[in-house]
Amino acid sequence: MYIIYKIIISMPKKQVKKTYCQHNNKEILPDKSTSNNANHNDRENVPIQPKFGPALSFPYQKIWSRCILISGLFLIVWFNSKQGKxxxxxxxxxxxxxxxxxxxxxxxxxxxxxxxxxxxxxxxxxxxxxxxxxxxxxxxxxxxxxxxxxxxxxxxxxxxxxxxxxxxxxxxxxxxxxxxxxxxxxxxxxxxxxxxxxxxxxxxxxxxxxxxxxxxxxxxxxxxxxxxxxxxxxxxxxxxxxxxxxxxxxxxxxxxxxxxxxxxxxxxxxxxxxxxxxxxxxxxxxxxxxxxxxxxxxxxxxxxxxxxxxxxxxxxxxxxxxxxxxxxxxxxx
Ligand SMILES: O=C(O)CCC(=O)C(=O)O
Ligand SMILES: [Fe+2]
Known part of the structure; x- marks a missing residue:
């Protein structure tokens, strides 16, 4: 169990480069005043639109996905413990x-x-x-x-x-x-x-x-x-x-x-x-x-x-x- 715990806490936290603010799906544009690329034309500041629309999300998504992962690991450990014991x-x-x-x-x-x-x-x-x-x-x-x-x-x-x-x-x-x-x-x-x-x-x-x-x-x-x-x-x-x-x-x-x-x-x-x-x-x-x-x-x-x-x-x-x-x-x- 200690090993499973270690795997979970050592999982890299996703580095999400947010193009959109999660709230209201509002666009956050880079601050032009601090940008080194201030001279770049406007096209470069247009946020990239995901091909298939915004990714699906639901409340407590991270918690749910971790629960599923942990349950899967438990299942594997339980199954292996029954075999070759x-x-x-x-x-x-x-x-x-x-x-x-x-x-x-x-x-x-x-x-x-x-x-x-x-x-x-x-x-x-x-x-x-x-x-x-x-x-x-x-x-x-x-x-x-x-x-x-x-x-x-x-x-x-x-x-x-x-x-x-x-x-x-x-x-x-x-x-x-x-x-x-x-x-x-x-x-x-x-x-x-x-x-x-x-x-x-x-x-x-x-x-x-x-x-x-x-x-x-x-x-x-x-x-x-x-x-x-x-x-x-x-x-x-x-x-x-x-x-x-x-x-x-x-x-x-x-x-x-x-x-x-x-x-x-x-x-x-x-x-x-x-x-x-x-x-x-x-x-x-x-x-x-x-x-x-x-x-x-x-x-x-x-x-x-x-x-x-x-x-x-x-x-x-x-x-x-x-x-x-x-x-x-x-x-x-
Ligand atoms: O000595 C034992 O513990 C078992 C020996 C055995 O299996 C046998 O002789 O058939
Ligand atoms: Fe025997």
């Missing part, structure tokens, strides 16, 4: 008991879920909560992820570890950590129990927030830890910044949840989660340790993860399906 849905330093945004489900999503009675959400959308998982629980998960990832790691910027199957990125491929002899020294049943408790809490939160019975949704694969850095991608799995729809990327996803294990702005920069909404609106979630984000996995929730600029970002993806045949069981070791 970013809404920070959850800032890193805020804590939410629960913050939600409802959306209309994508038609594909609704059609697919209709065949699973009781699994269709009351409304599609997204929810963020910071009070579900304790700091200690988060620390346990972060340690599990770090210990496992020390046994491998992608050559590119995204390493994943699946506690259910033992799959871990190594180089440009995957290995099974449970087949390694070091596995026995890094995994224990206490940690697995904590993982199960966390997974169960998230399961119930998903059911509660979307108004479905907890026994109508099932844990599915892949459910995995992720580590993201700014290392250039080596394979397609490293390109975590590509926009995608989870239901299409992962065959059985119907509800996606993410648990963030460390902090945006402290442990890493970049790496924010972004929903790409209608009219080019970005709805952003800044990762915060212990923060859980839950959303329906259809086209209503197209998203990406911004590239990490510095540091290392850790998260756990926990996914649910309506299809009992695609369910997976709890991990055990």
């Amino acid at each position: 970013e809404i920070i849905f959850a800032k890193q330093h805020d804590t939410f008991l629960s913050r939600s945004q409802h959306l209309q489900c994508a038609p594909d999503y609704t059609n697919e879920l209709k065949i699973y009675p009781g699994c269709l959400p009351e409304k599609c959308g997204r929810i963020v909560t910071d009070n579900l998982i304790s700091s200690q629980e988060t620390d346990t998960l972060l340690q599990i992820a770090k210990n496992a990832m020390n046994l491998g790691g992608s050559d590119g910027g995204a390493t994943i570890f699946d506690l259910h199957t033992g799959a871990l990125s190594k180089g440009t491929k995957f290995i099974n950590v449970y087949a390694l002899k070091q596995a026995s020294s890094i995994f224990n049943s206490t940690d697995f129990n904590i993982y199960k408790i966390i997974k169960t809490k998230i399961h119930h939160a998903v059911a509660h927030h979307f108004g479905v019975d907890a026994d109508k949704i099932f844990l599915t694969k892949p459910t995995f830890f992720s580590r993201m850095t700014n290392t250039p991608a080596k394979t397609i799995h490293d390109k975590y910044w590509l926009p995608h729809i989870d239901k299409n990327t992962y065959e059985h996803f119907h509800y996606t949840s993410l648990l963030y294990l460390n902090d945006f702005g402290r442990d890493f920069d970049g790496g924010r989660f972004i929903f790409i909404d209608k009219n080019n609106v970005n709805t952003t979630i800044e990762p915060r340790k212990g923060r859980v984000s839950i959303f329906t996995s259809g086209a209503e929730n197209l998203h990406l993860v911004e590239r990490v600029n510095t540091g290392t970002r850790y998260a756990l993806t926990v996914s649910f399906t309506c299809n009992i045949n695609a369910s997976i069981s709890d991990p055990s070791y």
